[in-house]
Amino acid sequence: MIPSRLYVHIPFCRSICHYCDFPKVIYSPRWEREYVPALLRELSSFSPARGSFETIYLGGGTPTSLSEEGTRVLLGELRPLLREGGELTVEANPESLDEERARLLFSLGANRLSLGAESFRPDYLRLMGRRHAPADIGRAVLAARKAGFRNLSLDLIYGLPGEGLPELQEDVEALLALAPEHLSCYSLSVLPGTRLFLEGFHEEEDEALREQYDWLRARLGEEGYERYEVSSFSLPGFRSRHNLGYWMDEDYLGIGMGAAGAIGGRHYRNSLSLSRYLKGEGREWEEVPTEQDRLEYYFLTRLRLREGFPLEEFERKFGFPFLSRYGERARSLERKGLALLEDGRFRASDEGLYLLDRVLLALF
Numbered sequence: 098m099i100p101s102r103l104y105v106h107i108p109f110c111r112s113i114c115h116y117c118d119f120p121k122v123i124y125s126p127r128w129e130r131e132y133v134p135a136l137l138r139e140l141s142s143f144s145p146a147r148g149s150f151e152t153i154y155l156g157g158g159t160p161t162s163l164s165e166e167g168t169r170v171l172l173g174e175l176r177p178l179l180r181e182g183g184e185l186t187v188e189a190n191p192e193s194l195d196e197e198r199a200r201l202l203f204s205l206g207a208n209r210l211s212l213g214a215e216s217f218r219p220d221y222l223r224l225m226g227r228r229h230a231p232a233d234i235g236r237a238v239l240a241a242r243k244a245g246f247r248n249l250s251l252d253l254i255y256g257l258p259g260e261g262l263p264e265l266q267e268d269v270e271a272l273l274a275l276a277p278e279h280l281s282c283y284s285l286s287v288l289p290g291t292r293l294f295l296e297g298f299h300e301e302e303d304e305a306l307r308e309q310y311d312w313l314r315a316r317l318g319e320e321g322y323e324r325y326e327v328s329s330f331s332l333p334g335f336r337s338r339h340n341l342g343y344w345m346d347e348d349y350l351g352i353g354m355g356a357a358g359a360i361g362g363r364h365y366r367n368s369l370s371l372s373r374y375l376k377g378e379g380r381e382w383e384e385v386p387t388e389q390d391r392l393e394y395y396f397l398t399r400l401r402l403r404e405g406f407p408l409e410e411f412e413r414k415f416g417f418p419f420l421s422r423y424g425e426r427a428r429s430l431e432r433k434g435l436a437l438l439e440d441g442r443f444r445a446s447d448e449g450l451y452l453l454d455r456v457l458l459a460l461f
Contacts, residue, residue: 099143099350100360101151102342105136105175106353107160108371111193115226115292116254116285120355120369124162131375132354133167137174139352139379147177152184152339156211161193161202168201176206184209184338186250191233199237199244209248209337210241211281217271218264221257226292231271238275248335250279255309256301257285265309266316273320278335282313283328310451327401327450344398346414354379362386388415396460400453405437405444419443426459435459 109124109132122128153175163171179185186209187202194212202210216222217231234251241249251272255265272280284306287293314324322330326344329337342349351358354374357366365383368374386394392415399406411419420427427443430436435449435456449456 098361099145099149100348100358101149101180102339102347102349103140103145103150103153103175103178104339104349104351104353104356104358105140105153105155105171106351106356106367107155107157107163108132108354109157109162110159111162112228113226113292115224115296116287117291119158121158122371124159126164128371129163129167132371133163133171135375135377136171136353138377140174143350145178148180149178150183151180152342153179153186154339155185155187155207157188159190159193160187161189161198165198165201169205172202172205172207179206184248186211186337186339188213189237190227191229191237194237194240196240196243199240199246203244203246208246209250210246211250211252211279212237212241212277214251214272215254216257217268221260221264224257224293225254234271235275238277248279249277250281250337251275251277253280253282254285255282255313256306258298258301260301260309261305262308262312265313269313269316273317278332279337280317280322280330281328282317282330284310307451323403324450325403327453341402344402346395346398391415393457393461396457400445400456401450403444403450405442407442409441411443423460430456430459 106120108121109129110121111124113121113123175185185207187207188211190213194210199210212234213227214234215225215227217234219231222229222231238249253268253272255268284301287298317324317330321332323333324330325336326340329340331337348359348361350360351367353367354371355367355369357364363383363385366381367379368381373379395406395411395414408419427436427438430449431438435446435452437444437446445453445456
């Protein structure tokens, strides 16, 4: 059975951000003309029917780097596959979202935008290799609202080199002034192979990051945003339905260069090579996870959520009671203040969500 969630990877970018390690290539009209039909061929190989998907998510890369024609072709094929009342998210960069583009996306069925704001400080935007100016963020939000979007998510990156709490506070207040329904807030990761890594930058010290995260969580809570996942905050009714599918360990279909998927107990990832993908040599690997792999992935995803998981669900999924194998470790985590066993659920505490790696290592 085909999963109810579809991820579509658009690898094109007009420039490469200095912290990004996602599968991407510099945009070229020629590549787009070949890539969109290749995407649709891969999708058709799964034989999706009308209304197959509860959520569709276009990520990247930069989906709004596509031309108007490419956008029309792609969304024209995807829109009929979305169920009535479904969620269709498109990632966008502020500099590539004007009112005309926002209206096009909305008219083609997109009903949620995820906008890469990242920071309102010009020096930090330059450091990250972002192409937009702070004013572009507000203009993009206004364009989206005028087009009809009532579900906007803004990304924020904190823990930047030299950033202190006052700078973060300025960024957060600027975000709140735009009144998005959802916020995704990530501390900067300096990953091997990225420009920041090659230039010798390092991630901030844990003490500084903790101070920033705690203030961020409290401030957003004052404005009615609930932290429902480690890095995700939403107003009531505006959780990311697509991402919740990942965090609830549900199957999903992924298409495009570098995309991953999970279907019927099998996991796969597509090639990171654009030329191979365009030749139809899309699958890089496919495997059936071991029971231990499945357990670790379940903990990794479910415990990111504030609610954790029901013990009954765990037993139904794995065929044995959670406490029969993990009871001692779970109670040890509870004594340390990192987890809670209550109301038939196991979840990370507030402290445990911040120190989630410790929780996972104790269970693994």
